[in-house]
Amino acid sequence: MCLVLSGCVVPARDGAAYQEDASQSLQSATSAVRSAELALQSWLDGRMPGTSADVVVTDAEGALGPIDVAFGGVDPPSRDSDKVRSDVVGLLGDAEDALAQSRIAVRRDDPEGVRAALDALDKAAADLEATTATLR
């Protein structure tokens, strides 16, 4: 009941349910990555102070961890689902890396680093969205 109410990914009954879990995890990750991207772009354009951009990016990075843990904790129901698992776990890892890069850059007040992080975030978000589309 607690797991259901807290919105955690519950154990998958079959391949379709596993794909649904994967899709939900990817959507949540996309939301976090796009939020960080918007905050970094606003900081770069001088529309947002570093303190607030840092909070948005840190929150986004903090959101990725539970998504990764929750999805990684679900056993794929069959061999066919193994590829879904490896793809999703890989993409979540890439997103986490991009968010960590963003956090470091914004805390350093480093515009070059932020530009590089924005590229990494954009690529991570595009990959997440593309994979979500294939799972539907």
Next chain:
Amino acid sequence: MKKVFAVALGILTAIGGFVDIGDLVTNAAVGARFGVSLLWVVPVGVLGICVFAEMSGRVAAVSGRATFDLIRERLGPRMGLLNLLASMAVTFLTLAAEIGGVALALELASSVNAYLWIPFVGTALWIVLWRVKFAVLENAFGLAGLALIVFAVAAWQLGPDWGELASQAAMPSVPATEDVAVYAYYAVALFGAAMTPYEVFFFSSGGVEEHWKPENLKLMRANVFIGFPLGGMLSVAIAVSAATVLLPRGIEVATLGQVAMPVVAATGKIGLALVLLGFFAATFGAACETGLSVGYSVSQYFGWQWGKFVEPLRAARFHTVVLLSCVAAVGLLLTTVDPIMLTEYSVVFSAVALPLTYFPILVVANDRTYMGEHVNGRVANALGVVYLVIVLVASIAAIPLMILTKAGQ
């Protein structure tokens, strides 16, 4: 001139004080996920809160007694106790969510972790509730909450396709990518956020605090029927700006920072400064209202001296309840529960408790013993009954929808 000023001040504080953490988060979450297709719930909820706030305000002005005071007397101690427990639980949950909201606003401004702010916010809240006069407290936070008008400015600056938005809002439908149950769950949450029970307890007890008399009814109605709908427009502006900036990017609202991002995108640093001021004022003001509401409801049920219109020493038990609720709310938050998640649950549980709050008000407002010639008329009763049916449906549906949709996942 003095009267005009009083009316204007009342309306402005009603607008600025209308939005709280539940409205901020729920409206932004709904806008980011469903666009404006769920906005029809906002006017339904605002009319509902207007109907029952007017009734409870009228009861306070005519009888000189607040809602809980009369519920126990009119419906008996058992019904009164059930009412007290349900509304207190929801109001306490809302108090914790508001304190969490203040801490999140301070975190956004300072980049210092919200959990470090929570004990300071709880202490500041208790000091304000203990020392600051009722009128100062109500007017200061209500007026500062007007900074949230920046959401309306942002919605304007973002330049969405207003025609398209209007047609979506006028002919609402479940988006193709969403489940009907999830749509219904968010409709219930939005309704619960607009009709939060503490608002009527605070409104009626506030009337007693300010010594309303029947001759104040016009002023009270102006606050309710002009201030609340204009406050509801702020909710609409939050949803529209989220629908314009967050929805196309696939951003779901899970943090207060995400609620602010449309304003940043539209108006930059000045807009962000105003929105942070608005977040702080709205959440701190609502924390004051919920903190006092817990004290009001318990004290009124047990017949203790209550209120800020008397010296704290003469209302010691009331102030003790307020202090304990502040301490307990801080304790709950320091378990590291996510304040935004707490907010999402508090608005849904508000929906569950709605009939227990609003049914007794309708009963008391129809009792000539208390109300004399100011008893409910046909329009008030018709609207009251219609809304009782709506709140009953929302109350019954809330928990099953929460389980079915995994809390709107």
